Amino acid sequence: MFGPAELISQLLVGISRSMILFIVCAGLSFVLGVLRVPNIAHGSLYMIGAFTTFSITKMFAGSAGFWIALIVAPLLVAVVSLVAERALFCHLYEREHLMLLLFTFAISLILGDLVKIVWGAEYKSVSAPALLKGSISLFGASFPRYNLFLILVGPLVAIAIWLFTNKTKIGKISRAAAVDREMVGVLGINVSWVFAIAFVIGCYLAGVGGALVAPTVSITLGMDHTLIIEAFLIVIIGGLGNMWGALVGSLIFGITHSFGVLFWPQFAIVFPYIAVVIVLLLRPKGLLKSVW
Amino acid sequence: MFKSIVRTKWFAVVAAIFILLFILPLFAPRFFVYIFALIYVTSLLAMSLNMVVGYGGMFQFHHAVFYGVGAYAVALMLTKTSLPMWVGFIAGPIAAAITGLIIGWFCVRLTRLYFGMLQISLGSLIWAIVFRWYSFTGGDDGIHGVPMPSMISSLNSSYYFILIILVVCLILMYMIIKSPFGSTLQAIRDNSQRCEAVGINVRRYQLGGIVVATFFAGVAGVLFVVLEKSVFAEMLFWVLSLEIFIMCLLGGWFTFAGPILGAAIIVALRTFVGRYTEYWTLILGVILILVIFFLPEGVMGFFQDLFKPGAKEAVERK
Numbered sequence: 001m002f003g004p005a006e007l008i009s010q011l012l013v014g015i016s017r018s019m020i021l022f023i024v025c026a027g028l029s030f031v032l033g034v035l036r037v038p039n040i041a042h043g044s045l046y047m048i049g050a051f052t053t054f055s056i057t058k059m060f061a062g063s064a065g066f067w068i069a070l071i072v073a074p075l076l077v078a079v080v081s082l083v084a085e086r087a088l089f090c091h092l093y094e095r096e097h098l099m100l101l102l103f104t105f106a107i108s109l110i111l112g113d114l115v116k117i118v119w120g121a122e123y124k125s126v127s128a129p130a131l132l133k134g135s136i137s138l139f140g141a142s143f144p145r146y147n148l149f150l151i152l153v154g155p156l157v158a159i160a161i162w163l164f165t166n167k168t169k170i171g172k173i174s175r176a177a178a179v180d181r182e183m184v185g186v187l188g189i190n191v192s193w194v195f196a197i198a199f200v201i202g203c204y205l206a207g208v209g210g211a212l213v214a215p216t217v218s219i220t221l222g223m224d225h226t227l228i229i230e231a232f233l234i235v236i237i238g239g240l241g242n243m244w245g246a247l248v249g250s251l252i253f254g255i256t257h258s259f260g261v262l263f264w265p266q267f268a269i270v271f272p273y274i275a276v277v278i279v280l281l282l283r284p285k286g287l288l289k290s291v292w
Numbered sequence: 293m294f295k296s297i298v299r300t301k302w303f304a305v306v307a308a309i310f311i312l313l314f315i316l317p318l319f320a321p322r323f324f325v326y327i328f329a330l331i332y333v334t335s336l337l338a339m340s341l342n343m344v345v346g347y348g349g350m351f352q353f354h355h356a357v358f359y360g361v362g363a364y365a366v367a368l369m370l371t372k373t374s375l376p377m378w379v380g381f382i383a384g385p386i387a388a389a390i391t392g393l394i395i396g397w398f399c400v401r402l403t404r405l406y407f408g409m410l411q412i413s414l415g416s417l418i419w420a421i422v423f424r425w426y427s428f429t430g431g432d433d434g435i436h437g438v439p440m441p442s443m444i445s446s447l448n449s450s451y452y453f454i455l456i457i458l459v460v461c462l463i464l465m466y467m468i469i470k471s472p473f474g475s476t477l478q479a480i481r482d483n484s485q486r487c488e489a490v491g492i493n494v495r496r497y498q499l500g501g502i503v504v505a506t507f508f509a510g511v512a513g514v515l516f517v518v519l520e521k522s523v524f525a526e527m528l529f530w531v532l533s534l535e536i537f538i539m540c541l542l543g544g545w546f547t548f549a550g551p552i553l554g555a556a557i558i559v560a561l562r563t564f565v566g567r568y569t570e571y572w573t574l575i576l577g578v579i580l581i582l583v584i585f586f587l588p589e590g591v592m593g594f595f596q597d598l599f600k601p602g603a604k605e606a607v608e609r610k
Contacts, residue, residue, distance in 0.1 A: 109577035
């Protein structure tokens with residue numbers, strides 16, 4: 001029914017989409033692991049990243065805009081999240097999860113409307129930089145260059161996160177805080193600022209994901225709500241707070257979706273949910289070890 | 293059971309409020325009648341959620357699915373089949389309860405956040421199917437112009453129908469919460485390990501609580517169709533689930549009437565604020581933040597503290 005070329009190219013499309021999901025979910029998982037905050041506003045920050053990318057690419061002529069946006073947009077998202085953390089979140093860490101969940105939902109409602117005020121309700125689109133436009137021939141099927149770029153970026157981000165959490169001091173402290181935050185405090189470390197830094201790094205990754213996704217989709221209000229639910233499910237099936245789990249979960253989600261598009265386009269969005277349900281029934285606490 | 297209701301000093305107040313609501317369509321403009329009917333539907337939905345969240349202590353994150361299933365069941369029965377109209381009305385809550393039984397059967401094996409996440413994924417599965425199955429459910433367009441029996445097709449008659457069903461459901465819910473079953477649910481909420489130790493089948497009781505609550509959510513879905521004569525896929529989207537959560541939080545988790553108050557505040561605010569600005573969700577977010585910071589027990593809980601200090605330690609949780 002389908003030649004091997006179609007299958008491979010669809011697999012690669014699925015993997016490239018997984019990479020964006022992975023970058024966003026790694027941030028969400030990091031925040032969940034260290035702060036124990038189920039952050040619904042994560043999706044809004046991703047949306048802000050995409051909209052900022054749109055504005056910055058419009059500001060500059062040529063393809064320089066996109067590369068500048070790739071640096072600046074996540075930083076802007078990080079600043080927004082730092083303000084939110086220091087002003088609001090840091091007073092609520094002792095509350096139970098349900099309250100935190102509703103609180104971050106409130107933040108996402110506010111951010112969603114702020115995006116509407118700043119950028120309006122119309123669809124926006126960003127074109128990929130000249131270097132990554134067009135497609136190349138791969139195993140006899142044409143494959144967009146930009147998706148290939150995403151497949152390369154994903155592992156780089158994974159390595160960067162791994163280096164950060166395992167080789168830097170702040171990364172090690174935040175891993176320790178994920179396991180036993182009281183003990184970290186006893187050792188004379190300012191846990192409040194560890195949390196702030198971990199939160200900002202997690203949100204920075206949401207901004208990176210938003211900037212990277214901008215050329216592949218139409219940027220619209222509501223992209224936060226569709227993304228965040230997928231991101232939560234990915235983090236849960238991977239194992240809370242586990243970065244490699246986020247990678248595995250994203251690959252499951254992205255690949256089932258892309259094969260769904262191939263085999264039964266009308267119900268493509270149903271397939272990832274079925275995969276998630278199957279994983280959760282077999283391994284309720286996620287595929288890999290959770291830090292909770 | 294009824295004696296205990298009658299004995300409370302609030303009975304006269306509650307009865308007076310209901311009599312006032314019953315004569316409302318005689319003098320109020322059509323718009324207000326519609327808003328009040330919408331408040332009844334929404335408060336029934338919020339109360340059904342509170343049965344599992346407030347009294348059962350379960351993280352029912354995707355309650356809107358059962359509301360949507362109830363509404364879609366009745367809408368599909370009325371538009372696609374030629375069965376008697378009232379069969380569809382009964383089918384809505386039953387379909388919701390069966391969905392609740394299936395989803396709950398999987399969810400009660402897990403606890404807290406994992407419970408909620410499994411429910412969101414199963415609920416999103418149903419949402420995705422409804423959202424894409426254009427030939428059957430109408431996809432993202434939904435179903436419009438559902439035919440209604442002539443008895444309840446006008447606004448005033450549907451208002452009375454909704455109010456009567458709401459009152460019946462409120463009495464039923466009150467009886468369930470005060471029954472041994474309801475007390476067991478609350479005991480499980482407060483200390484599930486001890487309940488297990490004294491020989492209560494925790495999972496079976498939780499599943500029972502979910503089925504009862506989803507049944508009432510299905511009733512709310514049917515009433516929504518009676519009022520609006522249409523259904524759409526957003527009714528099953530998880531954002532609505534969290535909005536219902538906000539209503540319960542705003543009114544007060546552990547009070548019987550709290551969710552009604554929360555639903556009334558949210559629906560009324562949305563209607564009146566929506567006239568002046570399109571940025572309604574911004575205001576909702578600000579209200580929610582203020583409630584979480586300053587009124588963690590909700591409006592009803594705040595008044596209870598004011599009038600009956602010391603009444604709340606029974607519901608304190610970690």
